[in-house]
Amino acid sequence: MIKNITCIAFLISYTITAQTFNKTKIDSLFTLLEANNQGMGSISIYKEGKQVYKNSIGYLDLENTIKANEKTKYRIGSITKTFTATMIMQLVDEKKLSLETLLSDYFPEVSNANKITIEHMLRHRSGLFNLTEDENFMKWMLVPNTRKQMMDRIVKRKVDFQPDEKTTYSNTNYLLLSYIAEEIEGKTYAEILESRIIKPLGLKRTGYGKKINTKDNEALSYVRENSKWKLVENQTDMSVPIGAGSIVSTPTELNSFYTSLFSGKLVSKASLEKMMDTSTGMGIGLGGETFFDKQAYGHNGGIDGFQSLTLYVPEDKITISYMGNGVVMSPNNCIVNVLKSYYDKEYKLPKFDGPIELKTEALDLYLGIYTSESFPFQITITKKDTVLIADAKDGPTFPLVGYTKDGFKSDRAGALLNFHPTENKMILELNGNKATFIRK
Incomplete structure (x- = not known):
């Protein structure tokens, strides 16, 4: 799960118009990426709620030479947090919860629980230790974990700082928010996701992740080593991240979700405005900054070799999602190259020359x-x-x-x-x- 998303704020500097869209240029970029083994994955661009571009490169299963396509599912990692934050804000809208509710109302045994609010956790201002930095994380992340096992790990840790002192990314916040939603709804996180997001939006390829099944058009992940793709064999068991990183989806359906969120279909106007408030460093389930008089909101994700990024620009009503199951060129860099071409800016296709060796x-x-x-x-x-x-x-x-x-x-x-x-x-x-x- 990737921590830093600040650089997404520098992605877009021109308004998209139908006249500047050049599909051939973007196709050329992805042809080049695929030919030079610079990535495997899928991308989708929405304009005013409609898909205007899609593409997939590489394989969802390299050993069996199964190509990726627009319906291929990828693990989206921390973009899951936008879903979790949305469901928490729905509970707030329904007055089943408030942003001032204390963590001690549900888990008083956690350090500083009587000072930490729901909003502190949503904005990564709780001070809670990040469980993914546990010294044994790489071992226990691979096997099913009960809530008790996860809570025992949280409880034994002291806070890193006092609530509201600063913003520091911690997956523990969204794990606890998942448990709180389960307590309120009397359902599993997967069931809450299904009833609150998936069914209302008619999503068919989005859900709580399980062991990767390539027969269901779900991608395996790879890393580039010695000029060859190597399978990432270890898979996180989704009982570990839950609402911090458990969802699988497609770029098209991520765009559908983000478009619905920002068009007011999922939360109240007041709640959406709170989610978009990044004045303390991060929004609620979103990151974003002002640049060139524009504002972009989004989240990135990384888990088990998968890397992804989703962005929404309210002023232009565009949404763009890229998911990679084999990443050399980063999702940020890929999207920038897409947008340069999309806006018909002065643009040269990237070159992939070998590195210069220096003493x-x-x-x-x-x-x-x-x-x-x-x-x-x-x-x-x-x-x-x-x-x-x-x-x-x-x-x-x-x-x-x-x-x-x-x-x-x-x-x-x-x-x-x-x-x-x-x-x-x-x-x-x-x-x-x-x-x-x-x-x-």
Whole structure:
């Protein structure tokens, strides 16, 4: 389950119009990605509630050469949180719960439960320890877990900080919210999801995840190692993440869900406005920031090798979802390339040349702390042996590979960094936007 989604705020800078849509250009991008083994997955774009583009590349089952298609299901990881937050806000609308309700009303044994509210958990401001950082997580995530087993792990942990002190992403928040919904409804999370989201929206390929079944057009996941795709054999048992990351879906049905949410079909106007309020760092089940006088909302997800991203831009009424079961080019970077083509901006198809190998002493030219007036993160450039590393303060850390003289990139982060050492300057290209950084 991936933590940081701040960079989604830099994805879109132009309004989509029917005149600028160029399906052939976008098709060319995905043909290139597939031919160069830069990804396997599916994408869908909605405009005003209608699908205007879809595509799938690669295989849902590589061993049996079964190609992915628009109905292929993927594990969506933390995008599940948007579903969970929506169902919690429905309970609030129905006055079965309030945002001020204390965690102690349901689980008083949890540390600080008498201070932590439902809203604190929804906004990741509870201070609760993130269970996915447990030292034994990689072992117990693979087997069925009872609520008691999960609660025992939560109860033994002290809080990391006091409620409402700061925003720090913790999957524990949404696990507990799942249990609270189950307590209120007297149903399992899967049953609540079915009755509150799936049936009302008529979703056919969305649901609570089980063991992956390729015969049901469900994708396995892969990682790229030594120029070959390698199957990710370990599968998280969905009793572990529940409302933090258990859902499977398709890009088309994710777009349908997000479009319905933002059009007011699932929660009240007041609740939707609260969900969209990101003033404390995150919304309720959503992330988003203002840029170029536009606002985008969404969530990303990562689980067992799957990576995904869904975005909604209210001003333009567009929704875009990308799900990957084999990721080299990140979902962020993929979507940026799609949107460059979609908006008919000045655009060249990406090149996938091999990395430039540099000696460790050659990297010293680029080391230092870089700041920018137009970018929210201070970036520290360090090195480890022959690898340059970018560390964004309060943001992601990612290794870089050289692709040209003084130029480095991270396909995972979707970032290009072009250095001008003699000027103590660095130009960051992230999600189709440029920012100039000065070295301190």
